[in-house]
Amino acid sequence: MAKSVLIDLTRCIGCRGCQIACKEWNERKAKKTEMRGVYTNPPELNSETYTYIKFVEQEKDGVPVWSFIKDQCLHCKDPACVSACPVEALKKTEAGPVTYHFDRCIGCRYCMLACPFYIPKYEWEKAVPWVQKCSFCSERIKADMVPACIKTCPTGTMFYGEYDDVLKEGRSRINKSPGKYVDHIYGEKEAGGTSWMYISNVPFASLGFNANIVNRNFPEYTWKYIGKIPAVIGVVLIVGAATWALTRSKNSDKEE
Numbered sequence: 001m002a003k004s005v006l007i008d009l010t011r012c013i014g015c016r017g018c019q020i021a022c023k024e025w026n027e028r029k030a031k032k033t034e035m036r037g038v039y040t041n042p043p044e045l046n047s048e049t050y051t052y053i054k055f056v057e058q059e060k061d062g063v064p065v066w067s068f069i070k071d072q073c074l075h076c077k078d079p080a081c082v083s084a085c086p087v088e089a090l091k092k093t094e095a096g097p098v099t100y101h102f103d104r105c106i107g108c109r110y111c112m113l114a115c116p117f118y119i120p121k122y123e124w125e126k127a128v129p130w131v132q133k134c135s136f137c138s139e140r141i142k143a144d145m146v147p148a149c150i151k152t153c154p155t156g157t158m159f160y161g162e163y164d165d166v167l168k169e170g171r172s173r174i175n176k177s178p179g180k181y182v183d184h185i186y187g188e189k190e191a192g193g194t195s196w197m198y199i200s201n202v203p204f205a206s207l208g209f210n211a212n213i214v215n216r217n218f219p220e221y222t223w224k225y226i227g228k229i230p231a232v233i234g235v236v237l238i239v240g241a242a243t244w245a246l247t248r249s250k251n252s253d254k255e256e
């Protein structure tokens with residue numbers, strides 16, 4: 001049976017412990033950011049950040065209401081990134097995680113185009129770049145350990161377990177507290193179903209979730225479009241990325 005996670009947004013206090021734990025476990029560096037007048041930092045996922053907390057401020061009855069949204073790969077049940085990859089560098093494992101294998105990757109970045117949640121990121125700044133994304137701590141799961149971000153959360157925002165139990169828990173929390181949650185488990189149906197799901201007290205669309213995502217597996221759409229991109233474009237993308245990386249590295253030498 002595959003592992004799964006329910007993120008209960010009513011429990012998150014925005015401490016970012018998960019963000020730090022993920023960095024530590026995965027040995028990811030910090031990236032320079034700018035003060036932009038908002039608390040969300042970094043502004044979005046990047047090649048060194050597999051998960052981050054988005055701070056959303058809304059107003060209810062004249063009082064500010066904060067929501068803190070943990071974002072990371074949702075480990076789709078039938079992932080578009082996997083079906084788009086021409087060399088099987090991404091795999092959906094039986095245990096639940098969608099894993100990335102850099103030794104197979106040719107840098108075409110079809111996975112980035114295909115993902116309906118804009119998750120995979122590219123190491124644009126490196127001379128030999130790879131794709132980066134949350135691995136669902138697959139090595140920890142293999143060793144019977146809880147993923148680092150879940151283990152560190154002080155409020156139990158994330159409920160971790162077997163897929164059926166996780167879905168049942170989400171449904172039970174909604175049913176047991178009428179009026180507390182919106183009647184929607186985000187990820188139960190979106191993109192054909194995901195291993196990481198959300199429940200919330202605020203409508204998902206107002207928190208920036210893609211509310212128009214289709215409730216069907218994405219791979220059938222993915223190949224309708226990506227399958228038509230000639231292989232030569234993949235090569236052009238690779239050469240372009242290499243040229244860009246070289247130019248950038250020369251520029252940064254000059255700056256130094």
Ligand code: SF4
Nearest residue numbers: 073074076079081115
């Ligand atoms: S969220 Fe995106 S990157 Fe993650 S498994 Fe689904 S399609 Fe792949």
Ligand code: SF4
Nearest residue numbers: 022051134136137149
């Ligand atoms: S599951 Fe692991 S890799 Fe994914 S966000 Fe949590 S700590 Fe990071």
Ligand code: SF4
Nearest residue numbers: 012013015016018153
């Ligand atoms: S550690 Fe838990 S409470 Fe803190 S930001 Fe992450 S999910 Fe929210």
